Amino acid sequence: MTKLRVDIWSDIACPWCYVGKARFDKAVERLDGKVDVEVRHRSFELDPDRAPGDVDAVVPMIAKKYGISPAQAQANEYKLGDLAKAEGLDYRSEGRDHGNTFDLHRLLHLASARGVEAEVWSAFYAANFADEASIFERDRVIEVSVAAGLDRDEVVAVLDDPEAYKAEVRADEAEAAALGATGVPFFVIDEKYGVSGAQPTDLFAEILEKAWGEKKPAITPITGAEDAEACGPDGCPI
Template sequence: MRVEIWSDIACPWCYVGKARFEKALDAFPHREGVEVVHRSFELDPGRAKGDIEPVLKMLTKKYGMSEAQAQAGEENLGSLAAAEGLAYRTRDRDHGNTFDMHRLLHLAKDKGRQDELIQLFYQANFAEEESVFGDDERLVSVAVAAGIDADDARRVLADPDAYADAVRADEREAAELGANGVPFFVLDRKYGVSGAQPAEVFAQALTQAWGERPAPLKIVQPEGDGAEVCGPDGCAVPQK
């Protein structure tokens, strides 16, 4: 079974939702049969790469709230993250364009290190003091920590077209599936779960999706010699 997760590194609910989903997945009896793929979704796709501002300032402008209200929201998110065992800096974080991080996540997918990289990007953005915005070498260092070759990461960052189509394809697909916010979880292209739901909701969705998977094909084999077939090594020659 495949679970696809549309998310953005700048999304705190994606950070919390990933932890809740993984709690359910770790307890799922068929865990080894579940493939998880991370898909790209930008919360602020129109923001220029060099346009970086404090999170509180962004929140007050985007939602028309006071700075005190924005700070209270951050404190609440910090408490929810802590309940999932996650570190969360409630002050002095930056907000910026995440397109390059999504391109690196597609590189990491090709290298088999996608889950490692997205978790380290979340940690860097939400828990560490050094900003992940505006410095390519900061992104390279995070990629290296996830097991990506530094030169490979630099080549992607130096080429604005590298994996750009893959990111845009993910975003188009999200729109086609009806996702207008993240996190958005799609299980075997049958069920969609929107938001950072409790682990119990994810557990129920996993169980339901797994139970509706097609049954394995049963081969009808009569007793005695099997019928002749053609295979990779050619066709059996009939014997008199």
């Protein structure tokens, strides 16, 4: 039977994507041996109009965006930190940065092409939400990408070429819009079920198992009589 494909639209700057992916991964782990899942990262920018290099501290950015006080914004960060830690994730609730994530998405598509998508995806999340060094600094992006398995020269080449993997990122974003996704995380399971938000692990497990059970089973060979002949690449026995 083929794998159960799951497309996950997300943004590295999205804390709910960070938490939601952890819950989803737990569901997949719980169903190990029952459901065979293939996950694909899909790009979604929460702040696409922010200029490259325009980096801001998270707390004042949130306060300004949502019209709340800095104290309220910081309290929200503490709550997110508690939720992340409940999923076994490290989360730095103070002093994080926010910036344009377009280059990170382009590098994730490079990672997909090189077979290290999951590793780079996890590394970018950890770098943004747990590490002290900002993921929005070029040298840090290169360092994290290489440590996660990408070739340094290829990473630098992508960063230096604004057209590299641009079409792939834009295609992902266009598809998300066509599907009606206005926020992330957004999970599409087997091109059939859409799941929005950082849902509980139990719900992810339920939907994954349901979708797997609805897939058409592979053809079951019936051996029949042992003397039944058939033609093969070496010809037909007589």
